Amino acid sequence: MDNTPDSVLIELLSHDNEKAFTALYYRYAGKIRGFLCRLRLNTHTEDIIQETFITVWRKRHTLNASGNLESYMFTIARNLALKSLKNELQLAISDLSAPDIPDLTDTDSTMNKEAFHRALEASIEKLPDRPREILILKRIKGLSTEEIARELGISRSTVENHMNRALTTLKEELSGFSTVSLLLLEIYFLR
Numbered sequence: 001m002d003n004t005p006d007s008v009l010i011e012l013l014s015h016d017n018e019k020a021f022t023a024l025y026y027r028y029a030g031k032i033r034g035f036l037c038r039l040r041l042n043t044h045t046e047d048i049i050q051e052t053f054i055t056v057w058r059k060r061h062t063l064n065a066s067g068n069l070e071s072y073m074f075t076i077a078r079n080l081a082l083k084s085l086k087n088e089l090q091l092a093i094s095d096l097s098a099p100d101i102p103d104l105t106d107t108d109s110t111m112n113k114e115a116f117h118r119a120l121e122a123s124i125e126k127l128p129d130r131p132r133e134i135l136i137l138k139r140i141k142g143l144s145t146e147e148i149a150r151e152l153g154i155s156r157s158t159v160e161n162h163m164n165r166a167l168t169t170l171k172e173e174l175s176g177f178s179t180v181s182l183l184l185l186e187i188y189f190l191r
Contacts, residue, residue: 010065013056021060025053028070032077038151039081039141048080085136086125116177123173131166134159 004023012020029049036045055076056063063069124132137143137151145163149156 006069007065010063010067010069013060014063014065016060021053021057024056024069028073029053031070032073035074035077036081039085039137044081044084048077048084051080052077082129082133082136085133085140088136088140116174119174119177120170123170126173127166127169131162131169134162135166138163 002023004020006024006027009020009024013024032049032052033045036048052073056073063072124135127135134148134152137148138145143151145156145159148159152159
């Protein structure tokens, strides 16, 4: 089945043909792995590949044989990667120590920090896809502006524009918190 067109494999897959599924796995797993490695998702790569193919198997009866299967699979992998990065970002936010987000002046500072973290997570979730993706790649994966530009195939200035847009939106969303917290937020995401 190595040379069988995707459309034929999709048709066979819709009839629960496991050989067609295996052929698709061998055809696309390496490509998806390369894509995820470029995003530096090394620790989650195999899980994301597995989840991508589980999704394809679950949706096998609704796949369009005339559609672009490769694009469909990369979209699934990309969405799973973003979800994984989002989870890492939430962990990183929850691990911020006291100096990163200072106590706010009232007596229940722990509650304020928790409220700030919840508001920050909600604000990040509301960001448009590209600014959120760039913010996550910069802070969680530690990629430089140049590396993000190369990985996403966009210019350095576009990366900076998206990052600035994300930070502006976050600061607007979190404007009810102290100025010091907002300043440290910007430092945290730009360093």
